[in-house]
Amino acid sequence: MISRALARFASRLRRADIPVAARREAVRSIFNVVGTALAGAGDDGVRRIATTVLPFSGPATSTLIGRAERADCLTAAFLNALAANVFDFDDTHPGTIIHPSAPVAPALFALAGQQRMGGAALIDAFVLGVEVECRLGNAISPGHYERGWHITATCGVFGAAAACGMILGLDEEQMLWALGHASAQSSGLVETLGTMAKSVGVGHAGRGGLLAALLAAQGVRGPEAPIEGERGFFRVMGIPVDTARVVDGLGESWEITRNTYKPYPCGIVLNPVVDACLALREEHAPAAQDIACVTVHGHPLLRQRADRPQPDSGRQAQVSAQHAVAVVLLDGRAGISEFSDGRVRAPEVRALAAKVAVAEATGVSVDGALVEIRFASGAVLAHRVEQARGSAARPMTDADLETKFRALAETVWANRDPAPLVDALWSLDAADDAADVIRRAAAER
Amino acid sequence: MISRALARFASRLRRADIPVAARREAVRSIFNVVGTALAGAGDDGVRRIATTVLPFSGPATSTLIGRAERADCLTAAFLNALAANVFDFDDTHPGTIIHPSAPVAPALFALAGQQRMGGAALIDAFVLGVEVECRLGNAISPGHYERGWHITATCGVFGAAAACGMILGLDEEQMLWALGHASAQSSGLVETLGTMAKSVGVGHAGRGGLLAALLAAQGVRGPEAPIEGERGFFRVMGIPVDTARVVDGLGESWEITRNTYKPYPCGIVLNPVVDACLALREEHAPAAQDIACVTVHGHPLLRQRADRPQPDSGRQAQVSAQHAVAVVLLDGRAGISEFSDGRVRAPEVRALAAKVAVAEATGVSVDGALVEIRFASGAVLAHRVEQARGSAARPMTDADLETKFRALAETVWANRDPAPLVDALWSLDAADDAADVIRRAAAER
Numbered sequence: 095m096i097s098r099a100l101a102r103f104a105s106r107l108r109r110a111d112i113p114v115a116a117r118r119e120a121v122r123s124i125f126n127v128v129g130t131a132l133a134g135a136g137d138d139g140v141r142r143i144a145t146t147v148l149p150f151s152g153p154a155t156s157t158l159i160g161r162a163e164r165a166d167c168l169t170a171a172f173l174n175a176l177a178a179n180v181f182d183f184d185d186t187h188p189g190t191i192i193h194p195s196a197p198v199a200p201a202l203f204a205l206a207g208q209q210r211m212g213g214a215a216l217i218d219a220f221v222l223g224v225e226v227e228c229r230l231g232n233a234i235s236p237g238h239y240e241r242g243w244h245i246t247a248t249c250g251v252f253g254a255a256a257a258c259g260m261i262l263g264l265d266e267e268q269m270l271w272a273l274g275h276a277s278a279q280s281s282g283l284v285e286t287l288g289t290m291a292k293s294v295g296v297g298h299a300g301r302g303g304l305l306a307a308l309l310a311a312q313g314v315r316g317p318e319a320p321i322e323g324e325r326g327f328f329r330v331m332g333i334p335v336d337t338a339r340v341v342d343g344l345g346e347s348w349e350i351t352r353n354t355y356k357p358y359p360c361g362i363v364l365n366p367v368v369d370a371c372l373a374l375r376e377e378h379a380p381a382a383q384d385i386a387c388v389t390v391h392g393h394p395l396l397r398q399r400a401d402r403p404q405p406d407s408g409r410q411a412q413v414s415a416q417h418a419v420a421v422v423l424l425d426g427r428a429g430i431s432e433f434s435d436g437r438v439r440a441p442e443v444r445a446l447a448a449k450v451a452v453a454e455a456t457g458v459s460v461d462g463a464l465v466e467i468r469f470a471s472g473a474v475l476a477h478r479v480e481q482a483r484g485s486a487a488r489p490m491t492d493a494d495l496e497t498k499f500r501a502l503a504e505t506v507w508a509n510r511d512p513a514p515l516v517d518a519l520w521s522l523d524a525a526d527d528a529a530d531v532i533r534r535a536a537a538e539r
Numbered sequence: 540m541i542s543r544a545l546a547r548f549a550s551r552l553r554r555a556d557i558p559v560a561a562r563r564e565a566v567r568s569i570f571n572v573v574g575t576a577l578a579g580a581g582d583d584g585v586r587r588i589a590t591t592v593l594p595f596s597g598p599a600t601s602t603l604i605g606r607a608e609r610a611d612c613l614t615a616a617f618l619n620a621l622a623a624n625v626f627d628f629d630d631t632h633p634g635t636i637i638h639p640s641a642p643v644a645p646a647l648f649a650l651a652g653q654q655r656m657g658g659a660a661l662i663d664a665f666v667l668g669v670e671v672e673c674r675l676g677n678a679i680s681p682g683h684y685e686r687g688w689h690i691t692a693t694c695g696v697f698g699a700a701a702a703c704g705m706i707l708g709l710d711e712e713q714m715l716w717a718l719g720h721a722s723a724q725s726s727g728l729v730e731t732l733g734t735m736a737k738s739v740g741v742g743h744a745g746r747g748g749l750l751a752a753l754l755a756a757q758g759v760r761g762p763e764a765p766i767e768g769e770r771g772f773f774r775v776m777g778i779p780v781d782t783a784r785v786v787d788g789l790g791e792s793w794e795i796t797r798n799t800y801k802p803y804p805c806g807i808v809l810n811p812v813v814d815a816c817l818a819l820r821e822e823h824a825p826a827a828q829d830i831a832c833v834t835v836h837g838h839p840l841l842r843q844r845a846d847r848p849q850p851d852s853g854r855q856a857q858v859s860a861q862h863a864v865a866v867v868l869l870d871g872r873a874g875i876s877e878f879s880d881g882r883v884r885a886p887e888v889r890a891l892a893a894k895v896a897v898a899e900a901t902g903v904s905v906d907g908a909l910v911e912i913r914f915a916s917g918a919v920l921a922h923r924v925e926q927a928r929g930s931a932a933r934p935m936t937d938a939d940l941e942t943k944f945r946a947l948a949e950t951v952w953a954n955r956d957p958a959p960l961v962d963a964l965w966s967l968d969a970a971d972d973a974a975d976v977i978r979r980a981a982a983e984r
Contacts, residue, residue: 138760146757150597151612166595242770247723267775274731276693278740281726284770286719291761295723298747305592309739312591314584316736325687325729489682 097321099341100226101269104256107345108186109218116348117523120217120224123185125194125519126355128361128535129499130184133176133430135160135299135537136506139290143297144173156207157529159200160506167208168301168431171254175300176293179246181430182412183502185357187224187352188486190231194353197250197299198223198257198388205258205304206528213525217263221350223303227350230321230340234332241282243331247282247295252327254303255310262311274316275306277327277330288409303337355490357483357498358428360412363396365461365482367415371422373477374465382424382446384469390415391455391464400495401452411438419465420446429501461485492520510538541773542766543785545671546714549701552790561793562968565662567668567940568630570964571800572640573604573980574944575629578875579622580605580982584735584840588742589618601652602974604645607950607982613746616699618628619645620745621738626857626875628804628947630670632797633931635690639798640844643668643702644745650703650749651891651973658970660706668748673794675766677784679777684729688776692727692740697772699748700755701869706817706868707756717760720751722772722831733854753899800940803873807856808841811908812860816867818827818922819910827869827891829914836900838911846897849889850940856883864910865891887971893978904929937965 113378134140135158144161147169152265154163156170159177164170178184180194187194202216203221207450227249231238235301239245255276259269279302312317312363319325326441328335367390374380390396392415402414411433420443421432437443455464459480466476481487483494490498496516503512515534518525579585580603589606592614599608601615608929609615623629624641632639639926647661647668651943656664672694677684684690700721706713724747727740755761766772766785773780803813805944812835819825825833847859856862856878882888900909904925911921926932928939935943941961946959960979963970970976 142757142759143754146754146759149611152595152597152611166597168592242775244723268548271736274734274736275727275739276755277725278689278731279743280728281724283725283765283772285762285765285768285775286723289719289756289762290759291716291723291765293717293750294720295760296979298724302743306739307586308591309735312587314587314591314735314739317730317734320728320730322737323730327728327730330687330728330730351651386692452735 096337096340097273097319100272100321100346101385102266103344104222104226104260105264105266105269107222109214110151111345112356113222113348114216116221116350117217119350120221121520121522122492123350123353124199124220124522126495127178127184127199128519129502130181131159131174131178131200132535133502134180135504137180140180143176143290144457147172148153150256156204157532157536159532159535160537161396167204167478168305170204170207171201171304172297172301176297179296180293181359184255185355186354186362187228187231188354189352190228190235191239192228192231192249193246194224194228194253196246196296197303198227201254201258201304202261203528203532205261206429206532207510209261211528212262213522213528213531216528217523219257219260219518221348222260224350225348226256227253229340233336234328236254237334238332242284242285244282244284244292244295247299248331250296250299251276251280251303251306254300255306258304258307259310262307264307264310268310271311271314271316272306274320275309276303277320277502279306280327280331281302281477293496354486355484357490357494359430359433360418361400363399363460363467364415364418364516365484366461367392367418367465368428369479369482370463370465370477371419372428373428374467375423375426378475380423380467380475382442384471385449386468386470387449387496388419389418389466390452391458391466392452393458393460394454395460396463397452398455403447405438408433408435408438415452416447416450417443419450430505447508457483460462461487541782542718542764544789545766546718547711548789549667549671549705550709550711550714552667552705554659555665556790557666560795561666561795562662564795564798565665566965566967568640568795569665569967570944571940572623572629572644573691573964574947575626576604576619576623576645577980578947578950581623582625584738585622585625588621588735588738592617595802601649602977602981604977604980605982607928607984611780612649613750613827613893615649615652616749617742617746619649621742624741625738625806628801628949630800631807632673632676632794633799634797635680636675636684637673637694638691639669639673639698641691641700641741642748643672644748646699646703647706648973648977650706651977654706656706656973658967658976661973662968664705666793667705668698670793670796671701672698674785678782679773679780681804682779683777687729689727689729689731689740692744693776695727695741695744696721696725696748699745700751703749703752704755707752709755713755715759717751717755720754720759721748722765724751725772725776727976730801764893777912792966794891798930800929800935802873802935802939802943804878805880806845806858806970808844808905809863810858810929811838811906812863812910813867813908814924814927815875815908815922816864816872817873819912820868821921822872823920825868825912825920827887830891830894830915831913831915833864833895834911835864835895835897836903836911837897838903838905839899840905841908842897842899848892850883853878853880853883860897861892861895862888864895875950906932
């Protein structure tokens, strides 16, 4: 009875049931994901997708983050969700590798354009959505992702459905139907990663979850056991499954409190490498022409995922230790523009990247790395990082998140101060109307 | 290189490459599915879904079969696809149990409202779409459906993508991207069958396929190998797989020529039972009150799928031999209204159904059945059917399809002659504009 237990929990959850720490982390997650969506709106692929779907949009009720047009709520959920995740710079739930905010927060903000909701109600619903998607993810991890499911999309559609269902006031039966309609739309393949087809899947998860909740609110019925049924989500898409993880401690522990945020727009394994290079650059400002070679010593996963000597696009550079080392030592930054197509192809970056090698080191955790620079003179500089910024042990502070947000905003708003949006997001809990908050993320007309 | 081989085939297919028999069967399939969509539009669940999504529709370019409103092409693809399949009265590709027309034809007619296409071009694209979805289905059958995938939806999204891609003139690379965007949206669980969540999945397949093609036309890129890649459709969703079946004889044999059409709106295993009861009723007109008991002798699958003594909804009655026997002996018909909630609950139907038993018989094929009526007087009547109407051995004739179509139209058009629509559909190949043809399936304003 997992589906019904989740539906009951989701339909009965009240603000008083949610710990302050969970709601507070929700605000940080929402803050972070609006920033990644804002920068994502400037991506060429995202623009092409918007160009494709906006001619079919209905009544322009809902804000498109980073754009001047508005769209109907389903279209807005689609576009905002995929923009939020396009750079993989959004948040990460460590146990599942779900990017939990991208499908859920955009669906809620989209719905806010259609149906008035206070900021506090949006936060409650967001906590619920993250809880549902991450608990489903917990039950099927790591087998589900390893098989090739893009778990952010496959589980995200359930999270968006539950979150929107809470705003729509679905009762237990309707919430169960919403989960059923989500199950009928759950999709997303790892094969699509590195292409815009990944984004289609993530956008679809946000839109499909909102649609599922709207359908249930209209009395459109679904199956009794979409999650655990004989031909339901778990048995078809989830083997192996630890189903107890969906309901154990439901309402007592909160998945949102485990959420982490990326300091840099690249693969998580590269975080300590970037940290080390930023420190080396700040302390020693080594000149590229004096460098003979650079060796990155790290956990075996670092080499497996990110030993990529010649990336030829920004997307590939996000998982290239060679590029990360070169660009950070040269530019002293690791933001969106340092992982752009243009920067990847710059001769000076390529020249320095060619001097970088990745070695497996024993005794280095996946959150750590040692970067060693050998100069033509024979001199050596090294910096070791034990725990990368953004890891559970060294979480991003509010100030860190704000610095990241401002850098993201800068990529699309060269001459606009993001302060009104920043302030509105931090004050979301007190906002009378969540639509007013997200409206500040629209482009000026 | 299966994905690329399919993309190449799809992007290069020309009318002259398609045999006349395939295009002719396509017209029959399209004729049949417009009829099922027309009746489907009258279903309460379909109406609720329409009520949910129509407020978010964009420019009203595309016909909604059986409705007076129009919708944007994505919304029209969604609603028409799910209406086409809601009663499971549409067509069946025997090797895969795919209902091939429901995702493909509605997506094409929806696109016809957006972009002018001749009837002949629609037929070409339809043949291609069916080819793609059924070949993918062949490669993963029967394991895929048995595991719990609703194959009409999971494969249908690829068929709709290829078909719409042909109309949009996608080149090989773009067609590959369209298949990739389809892969990101491929979904549908058998657990949802018997509920409207199934329809959400089928509607999504039609809409998602059209969206995939539109995105590719705008240059939105996808992966190189969405079908056969390491984490692509086949390995994630398809094991066990006979991949050769996708490309063997591609362009030589045509899946559409294997298509079959249901004479009755119930499970295929019940077709010979209905045939036998219709014959008994016609020849002998047995009075219900004189009947002591009825025994249906059939293939083991008949008992496994349809031995359901007390159905309590039209949906359940579609897989109840007891109901089918009772209602056909009483009413002398087996149409939509004989499998309605109201007829299922009628006392005289329930009373006769209670006298019906299902027995497994050796030597009866799954296309055959023997129905035996024992009277209170001691007299016995029996009728044996070897091959049911609608099976590959006894295909529905054009006249049969037309009778079926008129009966379907009658369920929603009490006072309207469907002849103009019937004629326009049979003449589709000569139509200048496919949108003009489908417009005749709209409700009068």
